[in-house]
Structures are given as structure tokens and as C-alpha cells.
Amino acid sequence: METIVIVGGGAGGLELATRLGDTLGASKRSRIVLVDRWPGHFWKPLLHTVASGKCDPQVSELPFSAQALDHDFEFVQGDMLCMDRAHQTITLSPRDGGDGACRVIAYDKLVLALGSVTNFFGVPGAQEHALTLDSVADAEHFRRRFFNACIHAGEHKKPVNVVIVGGGATGVELAAELSNTARTLAAYRVHELDPEQDIRITLIERGQHLLPQLDPLQAQRAARHLRTLGIEVLTSIAVASVSADAVTDAEGVARPADLVLWAAGVEAPPLCATLGLSVNHLKKIMVDASLRSTNDSRIYALGDCANYVCPVKGPTPPRAQVAHQQAMFLADLLARKDDTPCPDFRYHDYGSLISLGQQAAVGALTGPVSGRRYRVGGPFASVMYRLLYQKHLLQLHGAVPMLTHTLADWLRARVLPPVRLHR
Ligand SMILES: Cc1cc2nc3c(=O)[nH]c(=O)nc-3n(C[C@H](O)[C@H](O)[C@H](O)COP(=O)(O)OP(=O)(O)OC[C@H]3O[C@@H](n4cnc5c(N)ncnc54)[C@H](O)[C@@H]3O)c2cc1C
Structure with a gap:
């Protein structure tokens, strides 16, 4: 066999x-x-x-x-x-x-x-000092570091500076979620910081606008939304080096950083x-x-x-x-039984959706017949974004188990705090 x-x-x-x-x-x-x-x-x-x-x-x-x-x-x-x-x-x-x-x-x-895996593009200090999101272990490591930084800073009455390098999907989605987490942890009194003033999240992108896979209008919409969450969005800035406590750009400007996440590209x-x-x-x-x-x-x-x-x-x-x-x-x-020629692989780009946290997303969807790109945003885009994961579950389990998983997630969200409250 x-x-x-x-x-x-x-x-x-x-x-x-x-x-x-x-x-x-x-x-x-x-x-x-x-x-x-x-x-x-x-x-x-x-x-x-x-x-x-x-x-x-x-x-x-x-x-x-x-x-x-x-x-x-x-x-x-x-x-x-x-x-x-x-x-x-x-x-x-x-x-x-x-x-x-x-x-x-x-x-x-x-x-x-x-x-x-993360591509550090040879930027000095990036691999040594920045965290990445390549695996669950990496994500858990980041979560614990963020959590500890908030508690430590609260005890010492000083702000926390989080710098995310790379304004693609990973950087934008993480920035939005972190801002929500900071507010939730404050509401549950896990730390004593003012989430608006004391937890400073900066997103640095080398290109002229965030989210290069979207058109500039949608990218501006995403940037506006992030700014309303209190996130500092910096574009057209190339990071030249990373150290244990700062991120320095090509102009020599050093920004303090207690935590750096590198999301500038993959290889x-x-x-x-x-x-x-x-x-x-x-x-x-x-x-x-x-x-x-x-x-x-x-x-x-x-x-x-x-x-x-x-x-x-x-x-x-x-x-x-x-x-x-x-x-x-x-x-x-x-799975073909014989050697009949198989049609070539063709990639269909159905669009791109980026989550901006609570009930918000931005993106573009491709019409199935016309091939036209339609801009989407707000709660509709947020629902579409969540459906992407349901589609993956459908592939893995079939319809009934997928619906059961979805129901279980929904019930958990009703009875548990919106974010994990412990290290
Ligand atoms: C935070 C984040 C957000 C993203 N958002 C989106 C999005 O909104 N839309 C989108 O389309 N894409 C998104 N992506 C990209 C998407 O996740 C990847 O393109 C996709 O997962 C690639 O699938 P894959 O099967 O090629 O690899 P992966 O899903 O990365 O799986 C690779 C697997 O290989 C295993 N592996 C690797 N090396 C070895 C080894 N030597 N031995 C044994 N096992 C090994 C790993 O453990 C892993 O399980 C996002 C990525 C990140 C990190």
C-alpha cells in the first residue's frame, strides 16, 4: 500500500x-x-x-x-x-x-x-529582543510578558510601552486586541494602570499605509479605528534596530519599548x-x-x-x-486512481478581512462572478471574518460538529470573562 x-x-x-x-x-x-x-x-x-x-x-x-x-x-x-x-x-x-x-x-x-517563520530582515537586535507570533507557545509567551509588564508597571506607577513592528494583518489585529485586553484587565482590577494613559501601544509600519493587501482607503479606515482605541499608528518609518528597552528607526529616533513584537514579514x-x-x-x-x-x-x-x-x-x-x-x-x-492529467492549480483570491477587535473589521471581498472587489467594514465584516474560522472547522469536522463547536464557544463567552485574568 x-x-x-x-x-x-x-x-x-x-x-x-x-x-x-x-x-x-x-x-x-x-x-x-x-x-x-x-x-x-x-x-x-x-x-x-x-x-x-x-x-x-x-x-x-x-x-x-x-x-x-x-x-x-x-x-x-x-x-x-x-x-x-x-x-x-x-x-x-x-x-x-x-x-x-x-x-x-x-x-x-x-x-x-x-x-x-518570522522574517527579521537582518535588523540588528530584532531576533534577540523582539517576540514573535509563530506558534501557540510564542503567543502564550507574549501574553505572559504583557500581563507581567502591566502588573509590574502598575506596582511601580509607571507606563508600559508596547511596540508592534509591522502594520500587516498580524500587527493590526494584535494591536486592536491588546488595547481591548488592557481595558478589560483594568476593569477587573488585575492591574492598577489607566489603560488609556499608561498602556501605550505603538504600531510601526515601513510602508505609506497599513495593510498593504487593502486599498489605501480601507487602510486609512483601519488606522482611524486603531487611533480611536488609543493606539499610536506610525507609517513610513523603517525600524533600524531593536534593543532590550527601545526600538530605533532609520532617522535615529529611539522609542522606549518594554515589549516588542516583530510582525514585519515571514519566510x-x-x-x-x-x-x-x-x-x-x-x-x-x-x-x-x-x-x-x-x-x-x-x-x-x-x-x-x-x-x-x-x-x-x-x-x-x-x-x-x-x-x-x-x-x-x-x-x-x-486521490486520483489513474494518471489522467489534473488541471493546474489556480488561486482564487476571495478577498481579505482584518479584525479590529470588538465587532469591528475591515477588508475587501471579491465578487464570485464579476471578480470586482467590494469594500466591507464594521459589524458585517466582523461576522464575515468570524465565518472564516467556521469554514476551517467545517473542513475538519463536518457541519454538525462545527455547529457544536460554535455553540460551545458562544456559551463559554457568555459565562467566562472576556479575557484570561491570570498569568
Ligand atoms: C496572527 C496571524 C494572523 C493571520 N491572519 C490571517 C488572516 O486573517 N487571513 C489569512 O488568510 N491568513 C492569515 N494569517 C496567515 C495564515 O495563518 C497562514 O498563511 C497559514 O496558517 C499557512 O498555513 P500552512 O498550512 O502553510 O502553515 P501553518 O498553518 O503555519 O502550519 C505549519 C505547521 O507545520 C508544523 N511544522 C513546521 N515545521 C515543522 C517541522 N520541522 N516538523 C514538524 N512539523 C513542523 C507547525 O507546527 C505547524 O503546525 C495569519 C497569521 C498570523 C500569524
């Missing part, structure tokens, strides 16, 4: 494993193996809500083993370290990260869905550049229109770690909707 190994159970990888398990795994046509370094799946676009304390990942995380049992695939927890293309094997870290032997898994087909994980496959300048694996590595027809890549250049729209952006569409494409391609 053919073995298909998928490395990375993120937005794209887990949807692919689930779909292939339901088709090839259930009918015993293929053995489907999913590998991830973590025991559970968390949808990355919601990481800013973990960092702000709005979401408890322990509650929202989906254990891979449970999904594997329900959908006829195998799950192996481990960090992929390297690959032997001649023998068609990958090597994983020792079990539980201990000092035992590395494990080797053989594949007939391999799908790399490794996601992305593929360093592993991608060590596999002997062709990669681009961001270490993304070069793939053809079947999402196959240009060097090895048994290896596929999808999502943030893949460099697919659409003949019409150019390189696909690092977005969950790309990972989802590529996962569905590969689920179809890999």
Missing part, C-alpha cells in the same frame, strides 16, 4: 490529512501519515487572540490524535530534521524531544506543509533550504502548477512554505485561504 506522508498539520496540512484520510485512508487505498512537532492543531490566524488572552488555546486546540482516529490517518509527533530523497525517507527528532534515537519514516509521496522555515530542493529568496520551495517540487516528482509543497507563481496573479501570498485551496487541490490530485 502506498504511503503518503504530510509534514505540518497547520491550516493546509491538517485539512489535507483529514480529506485524504476520509478518502484513501478509509478505503485502505493508501496509508496517510501526518507529522507535526506539536500534539495539537491551532488555526494560526487566531494566534493574536491567544497573545491578547482572549482565546485559551487549551480549549480551542484540536488534538491531532483525535482527528487521526476520526478520519483514518496516523499521527506521529516529531520535528522533521532532514530527508533522504534517494531512499525516500524523512528523519524525525527523538520521541518526546528526549535523547533517544531519531525516527525514520518512509514515504512514497511526501507533502511539505511546514508553514512560515519559509530554515529547514526548507536544507532539503536539496530549489527554493526562492524566502526559502520557499519552488513548485509547479501541480504543487510538485521542481526537483522531485514525489514531493509536493503547499501553503506558506511553497512558492507557486500563478501565471496570472503572480506568487501566491502567505495566507490561510491559499493553504486551504492548495490542500483541497492536492486532496483531489493525490
